[in-house]
């Protein structure tokens with residue numbers, strides 16, 4: 001990773017997660033000079049179910065990333081287990097793939113590096129924007145650019161520095177992930193309900209099995225540690241108990257807290273926000289990653305107009321926010337409804353007993369939390385223009 005300190009960048013991005021990396025690549029393809037600042041060392045594991053909806057597959061190809069090259073597992077079916085162990089299954093219309101964040105983020109990073117994106121390992125701590133943005137980092141680097149993007153994930157120092165409103169709100173959720181080896185149907189992603197949350201199991205590359213759960217922090221705190229919580233609470237679901245019995249954990253658990261699912265603004269005078277920094281969907285929908293990647297695509301279109309001088313900063317942010325709401329808001333609302341339905345024992349039991357008789361309702365619910373395949377007409381035209 002290196003930085004040309006004499007360069008006036010067109011764009012600086014905080015965060016080399018999926019949103020930051022795909023935006024960096026896209027903007028670079030449009031011909032802009034991009035610097036990406038990432039706080040952590042790469043590659044690294046992240047708390048995530050690691051099931052990626054195919055809605056963004058074409059877009060990933062456009063960016064030069066083919067998940068097959070990295071050994072992804074094709075997923076075709078979704079199965080939900082109620083707390084009693086009773087299950088419902090659904091063939092995923094679009095399907096998806098399983099690939100660890102360790103592999104995927106690293107691969108996108110390498111592709112972006114090859115494409116000419118500059119990277120530094122540092123933490124963005126402050127930004128001031130008048131006509132241009134001046135970015136400061138923890139280690140004392142100051143860099144100027146025309147456009148600053150925060151793709152710094154669910155909650156970051158930069159959100160605090162920019163006094164973002166959502167930082168005032170309390171958060172109730174934490175996430176835990178580990179990889180396992182053992183028996184699992186690679187074509188299936190399964191979700192197991194338990195008191196206070198749910199746990200997903202699916203395959204990733206190299207025959208690894210991802211086990212990842214979201215739980216209310218107050219429920220988790222009733223127990224001494226992860227082993228006790230998992231044995232007493234998640235394994236109370238008999239289907240999960242059976243599944244986990246076939247698996248052996250092969251990495252330390254990764255944990256995150258302070259997960260916030262409420263509204264966030266998409267842009268301000270200081271910054272424009274992508275991925276989780278712009279808004280999160282409940283993980284039961286299984287497409288937060290697709291949304292993070294898709295948000296980059298939506299934004300890069302307007303960012304290109306801004307950088308060409310065809311739109312003001314305010315117009316760019318307003319157009320992006322409008323498009324973001326149009327594309328994502330309905331599925332976020334549906335995922336919130338399903339989440340609250342599933343977290344109420346009586347309603348959830350009723351749903352698990354009734355839905356098998358009405359499979360079309362289940363299809364509508366699941367497909368309603370996903371989007372259509374991302375189309376690429378504008379990007380192909382722009383790309384052809386610049387190459």
Ligand SMILES: Cc1cc2nc3c(=O)[nH]c(=O)nc-3n(C[C@H](O)[C@H](O)[C@H](O)COP(=O)(O)OP(=O)(O)OC[C@H]3O[C@@H](n4cnc5c(N)ncnc54)[C@H](O)[C@@H]3O)c2cc1C
Pocket residue numbers: 014015016017018019020037038039040046047048049050051052053122123124125151152153154155156157158174175176212213214259274275276277283286287288289290291292
């Ligand atoms: C429990 C759980 C399970 C999930 N399962 C799935 C799933 O199966 N499928 C799915 O599609 N989605 C899932 N998601 C959602 C998905 O993980 C996120 O939506 C996705 O990671 C968002 O990517 P991002 O690039 O916005 O953020 P991130 O991947 O979090 O990247 C943000 C990056 O910014 C860096 N950073 C932070 N602050 C700074 C700073 N100040 N300066 C520089 N760098 C900084 C961080 O180090 C990080 O690398 C799940 C989420 C949870 C919580």
